[in-house]
Amino acid sequence: MRKKLIAGNWKMNLNVTDTRKMLSELVEKNLNSEVEALICPPFTSLEAASEILKGTNIKLGAQNVSEYEDGARTGEISTNMLKDLSVSYVIIGHSERRTYYGETDEIVNEKIKRTLSQNLKAVLCVGEDEVERRENRHEEVVKSQLEKGLREISENTEDIVIAYEPIWAIGTGNTCSSEDAESMCKFIRSSVANIFSSEIADNMRILYGGSVKPSNVRELMSNENIDGALVGGASLKAEDFQSLVNFGE
Numbered sequence: 001m002r003k004k005l006i007a008g009n010w011k012m013n014l015n016v017t018d019t020r021k022m023l024s025e026l027v028e029k030n031l032n033s034e035v036e037a038l039i040c041p042p043f044t045s046l047e048a049a050s051e052i053l054k055g056t057n058i059k060l061g062a063q064n065v066s067e068y069e070d071g072a073r074t075g076e077i078s079t080n081m082l083k084d085l086s087v088s089y090v091i092i093g094h095s096e097r098r099t100y101y102g103e104t105d106e107i108v109n110e111k112i113k114r115t116l117s118q119n120l121k122a123v124l125c126v127g128e129d130e131v132e133r134r135e136n137r138h139e140e141v142v143k144s145q146l147e148k149g150l151r152e153i154s155e156n157t158e159d160i161v162i163a164y165e166p167i168w169a170i171g172t173g174n175t176c177s178s179e180d181a182e183s184m185c186k187f188i189r190s191s192v193a194n195i196f197s198s199e200i201a202d203n204m205r206i207l208y209g210g211s212v213k214p215s216n217v218r219e220l221m222s223n224e225n226i227d228g229a230l231v232g233g234a235s236l237k238a239e240d241f242q243s244l245v246n247f248g249e
């Protein structure tokens with residue numbers, strides 16, 4: 001049985017003071033222990049977050065990582081630097097990094113290899129844009145992202161999580177319907193089975209992301225192939241994140 005995962009991707013929001021405030025409130029909340037909770041703050045807040053989350057069941061993640069181990073890579077952050085701060089998950093290949101910072105499938109693949117090699121969990125983001133959806137090319141696009149992103153990976157596949165985030169649903173309030181999200185997550189599971197094996201696919205968690213809110217999380221999580229959510233805007237307040245983890249309660 002796959003344990004549901006609710007992950008908050010804070011993106012470029014909440015400075016250290018705001019992080020301390022939010023997480024100090026969150027650790028006092030009653031969260032469903034059957035659901036894994038993950039917070040991915042900006043790099044600058046990781047140390048503060050690590051201190052506050054220590055001893056809790058709330059996991060800590062990063063929003064990106066370098067594909068290189070160390071060295072002359074100005075502005076980059078390494079897996080070792082993240083592990084030093086008790087980070088256990090890394091979001092890789094988010095559409096905003098692909099769109100605004102030119103991250104290719106090949107770079108994403110290198111980042112995943114680096115992340116898995118360091119025994120960190122990799123959350124691979126895939127998803128089509130509005131034109132690709134309109135032209136009914138969403139399965140073709142996502143299948144290609146999976147095949148290229150997961151190329152030449154054979155170890156630590158249990159540390160891979162997939163996040164299906166249709167770009168047209170991110171930050172728009174235009175959430176993918178529960179039926180369409182389930183259909184795509186089922187397609188992703190089938191694609192992963194072809195890349196690895198049915199056993200690996202059956203055990204791999206597949207999240208949905210794109211305007212998930214406390215008001216729609218329960219319906220989305222009721223689907224067989226949706227194992228959680230990757231949430232942006234609605235993850236920034238402790239009360240909202242508690243509601244997401246408790247599936248709208």
Ligand SMILES: O=C(CO)COP(=O)(O)O
Binds near residue numbers: 009094171211212230
């Ligand atoms: O990009 C997302 C999470 O990674 C989704 O963002 P929103 O929840 O704000 O639509």
